[in-house]
Amino acid sequence: MLIDVASAEVVTVYQALVGIVTPRPIAWVTTVDDQGRVNLAPFSFFNAFGANPPVVVFSPTLRRDGSKKDTLLNLEVVPEFVLNAAVEDLAAPMNATSKELPRGQSEAESAGLTLRPAVKVRPPRVAESPVHMECRVRQILPIGDGPIAANLVIGEVLLIDIDDAVLDPSGRVDPRKLRTIARLGGSSYCRSTDLFEMERP
Numbered sequence: 584m585l586i587d588v589a590s591a592e593v594v595t596v597y598q599a600l601v602g603i604v605t606p607r608p609i610a611w612v613t614t615v616d617d618q619g620r621v622n623l624a625p626f627s628f629f630n631a632f633g634a635n636p637p638v639v640v641f642s643p644t645l646r647r648d649g650s651k652k653d654t655l656l657n658l659e660v661v662p663e664f665v666l667n668a669a670v671e672d673l674a675a676p677m678n679a680t681s682k683e684l685p686r687g688q689s690e691a692e693s694a695g696l697t698l699r700p701a702v703k704v705r706p707p708r709v710a711e712s713p714v715h716m717e718c719r720v721r722q723i724l725p726i727g728d729g730p731i732a733a734n735l736v737i738g739e740v741l742l743i744d745i746d747d748a749v750l751d752p753s754g755r756v757d758p759r760k761l762r763t764i765a766r767l768g769g770s771s772y773c774r775s776t777d778l779f780e781m782e783r784p
C-alpha cells in the first residue's frame with residue numbers, strides 16, 4: 584500500500600501512523616482549568632526527549648471538528664501538568680478517562696480514581712498510579728489547524744516520585760514491577776513484560 588499524504592484522507596494517514604509507530608507509551612495527564620477543575624486523559628503521542636533538563640512531549644490533537652481538547656485548553660491557562668503512569672492494573676480506568684466529558688466534569692471521579700495534591704504543580708496526582716512526574720509547560724507548538732492536527736506540549740519535568748515498590752535492588756525502575764502498558768494501532772495494547780537484554784556495543 585502506498586499512501587501519498589498530499590492526496591490521502593486524514594483518517595487513512597492517522598491509522599497508518601498509529602499502526603506503524605508502535606508501541607507508544609501513554610501519558611496519563613492531569614490538568615486543571617482556571618477554576619481548579621480537574622481533567623484527566625490519556626495521550627499516546629508521547630515520549631521523553633532529554634534528561635538535562637528532563638523534557639517530555641505529548642500531543643493533544645485537534646478534534647475531528649477542529650476544536651481543542653480540554654487538556655490543551657487547560658494548559659493554555661494553567662501551564663502545568665502531572666504525568667501518571669499507565670500501568671496494567673489501571674488499564675480499565677485509564678481507558679475510561681479517554682471519554683469525552685463536558686469541560687469541567689471530572690473523568691477521574693467517573694473512573695473511580697482518587698486525586699491527591701501534587702508537590703510542585705497545581706494539577707493533582709492520580710493516587711493509584713505508582714509513578715508521578717510533575718511538569719511545567721515550556722512551549723506549546725501547534726502544527727496544522729485541521730482535524731487530528733498536532734499540538735506539541737513540551738514540558739519540563741520538575742519532580743519525579745516513584746513508589747519504592749516498583750524499584751529493583753539497585754534503585755532503578757524494574758519494568759516487571761512497574762508493568763506499564765503501551766498503545767498499538769486500533770484498540771490494541773501491549774504489556775512491557777516480554778523482555779530481552781542486549782548490551783550496547
Ligand SMILES: Cc1cc2nc3c(=O)[nH]c(=O)nc-3n(C[C@H](O)[C@H](O)[C@H](O)COP(=O)(O)O)c2cc1C
Pocket residue numbers: 609622623624625626627628629642643644645652653654655677678680681682683684766
Ligand atoms: C490509550 C489512549 C491514547 C490516546 N492518545 C491520544 C493522543 O495521543 N492524542 C489525542 O489527542 N488523543 C488521544 N486519545 C484520546 C483522548 O484521550 C480523548 O480525546 C480524551 O477525551 C481527551 O480528553 P480531554 O478533552 O479531556 O483533554 C487517546 C485515548 C486513549 C484511550
